[in-house]
Amino acid sequence: MRYSLRTGDATLTCYRIGEFVDLCRGPHIPRTGMLKAFKMLRLAGAYWRGDSGNRMLTRLYATSFGDKKSLDAYLEARRKAEENDHVRLGQKLDLFISNPNVGQGLPLFTPRGTVMMKTLQRFIEDEEFIRGYRSTLTPFMAKSDLYKISGHWQHYKDGMFIMGDSHEEISRTDPQGAENREVLALRPMTCPFQFMLYKRKLHSYRDLPVRYSETSMLFRNEASGEMHGLTRIRQFTLSEGHIICTPGQLKKEFHDVLKLIGYVMETLDLTDYYYRFSKWDPDKTDKYIDNPAAWESSEKALKEILDENGLTYVEADGEAAFYGPKLDIQMKNVWGKEDTVITVQIDFALPGRFGLTYIDRDGHEKTPMIIHRSSIGCYERTLALLIERYGGKFPFWLSPEQVVVLTVNEALDSYATELVGRLMRAGFRASLDNRNETLKRKVRDAQIAYIPAIVTIGPREKENDEVSVRTLDGNVRTLSTDAFLDKCAQLTRTFAGETTF
Numbered sequence: 001m002r003y004s005l006r007t008g009d010a011t012l013t014c015y016r017i018g019e020f021v022d023l024c025r026g027p028h029i030p031r032t033g034m035l036k037a038f039k040m041l042r043l044a045g046a047y048w049r050g051d052s053g054n055r056m057l058t059r060l061y062a063t064s065f066g067d068k069k070s071l072d073a074y075l076e077a078r079r080k081a082e083e084n085d086h087v088r089l090g091q092k093l094d095l096f097i098s099n100p101n102v103g104q105g106l107p108l109f110t111p112r113g114t115v116m117m118k119t120l121q122r123f124i125e126d127e128e129f130i131r132g133y134r135s136t137l138t139p140f141m142a143k144s145d146l147y148k149i150s151g152h153w154q155h156y157k158d159g160m161f162i163m164g165d166s167h168e169e170i171s172r173t174d175p176q177g178a179e180n181r182e183v184l185a186l187r188p189m190t191c192p193f194q195f196m197l198y199k200r201k202l203h204s205y206r207d208l209p210v211r212y213s214e215t216s217m218l219f220r221n222e223a224s225g226e227m228h229g230l231t232r233i234r235q236f237t238l239s240e241g242h243i244i245c246t247p248g249q250l251k252k253e254f255h256d257v258l259k260l261i262g263y264v265m266e267t268l269d270l271t272d273y274y275y276r277f278s279k280w281d282p283d284k285t286d287k288y289i290d291n292p293a294a295w296e297s298s299e300k301a302l303k304e305i306l307d308e309n310g311l312t313y314v315e316a317d318g319e320a321a322f323y324g325p326k327l328d329i330q331m332k333n334v335w336g337k338e339d340t341v342i343t344v345q346i347d348f349a350l351p352g353r354f355g356l357t358y359i360d361r362d363g364h365e366k367t368p369m370i371i372h373r374s375s376i377g378c379y380e381r382t383l384a385l386l387i388e389r390y391g392g393k394f395p396f397w398l399s400p401e402q403v404v405v406l407t408v409n410e411a412l413d414s415y416a417t418e419l420v421g422r423l424m425r426a427g428f429r430a431s432l433d434n435r436n437e438t439l440k441r442k443v444r445d446a447q448i449a450y451i452p453a454i455v456t457i458g459p460r461e462k463e464n465d466e467v468s469v470r471t472l473d474g475n476v477r478t479l480s481t482d483a484f485l486d487k488c489a490q491l492t493r494t495f496a497g498e499t500t501f
């Protein structure tokens with residue numbers, strides 16, 4: 001039985017089955033008799049009413065369906081998701097770990113995982129440089145004064161890590177000294193720092209656009225229940241950037257940002273995304289800079305840009321940044337849970353708050369426009385998507401280990417060692433497997449480690465200066481050592497999705 005109560009815009013519903021009343025969005029099925037197939041999924045402990053002083057109860061997680069076929073289909077989808085979950089694969093492939101003494105949401109990357117992070121970083125930094133970005137290095141922390149100018153202190157303080165005593169605590173314990181004491185906080189974004197760099201000199205309209213990028217380490221105090229693998233963490237690395245431009249340059253710059261993002265997503269083969277146009281919520285003025293006229297005009301401007309670029313998008317109220325509307329690139333993980341991978345924002349508020357200016361053609365001082373943008377997103381989150389996308393079989397350029405050289409007997413050790421050295425000097429991640437095992441076993445081990453190029457050296461290969469290379473699809477080819485090195489370089493240079501020789 002369903003009861004509903006309307007309060008303003010919202011409807012509250014509760015359901016009753018016999019004695020049991022559930023406050024729930026529903027829907028509930030009319031009769032339990034409709035359920036034919038059950039499966040217990042897991043057990044967990046839970047304190048009565050969530051209070052650790054109370055008795056521990058057992059919570060049962062189960063699922064049920066109208067027939068066995070639907071249940072089996074669900075369980076199969078769940079098994080696949082579990083198998084491809086980046087947290088499980090991250091451990092299996094030895095890419096990252098978490099540690100209870102280090103803390104939640106603070107992943108530690110192994111040497112293999114670090115190779116992948118650095119490879120992504122090099123890929124995007126080089127691409128941005130070509131596209132006119134210049135990178136900066138700015139501090140991980142700043143005085144609260146800086147965040148007061150940006151508005152983070154007023155609108156985002158709960159999400160920040162404040163170091164030492166807050167102003168309130170200092171003025172309570174040391175009222176006289178409070179004025180002169182510094183309160184530092186770890187940065188949740190890099191914008192204010194790059195704005196200070198922009199302000200170091202005067203700019204003419206001829207200097208614009210200025211495109212600053214930074215591979216920035218950021219810190220956000222996510223709630224402990226929200227943390228998950230590499231997707232939601234407290235310290236992360238963002239490919240951050242700010243474009244400071246004249247109003248007349250805004251559309252072209254935004255278009256170029258979209259092109260860059262499209263290129264990145266295509267190269268990584270993460271193409272299953274959609275666009276979300278995130279707007280403010282006029283009822284929550286504490287969450288946003290309260291300037292309805294500016295919100296209206298900047299949302300209109302962004303909508304125009306999106307339409308002109310022919311993007312299909314969904315609109316979402318209450319998802320904007322506190323200083324402006326944004327375009328989000330949204331993707332789902334293997335569990336179907338959606339996250340923002342990349343954002344592009346138009347900012348109407350911060351240029352004025354920071355007093356950013358340029359001298360226009362007419363000799364007057366004007367306020368520029370700002371685009372906040374990412375390009376590859378948060379490296380950790382993007383890596384999670386890549387792990388799930390490839391299930392560990394990464395393309396050659398991204399693979400933590402690219403080439404393994406296997407020998408058929410000891411007599412070939414020095415030749416094989418020389419070859420590995422040559423590969424490494426050419427910039428490839430190569431290693432030698434000269435264990436006293438059968439060749440079959442060594443090939444098998446390399447396949448389990450998903451090494452994309454498995455090279456075998458026997459007397460004939462040495463004699464002819466050739467290599468026999470096996471790829472993960474089972475194909476084996478023999479080619480000259482020089483041709484092999486050329487092919488490795490080509491796979492890397494073109495960020496090839498498929499590894500063939």
Ligand SMILES: [Zn+2]
Nearest residue numbers: 189190191372
């Ligand atoms: Zn920013």
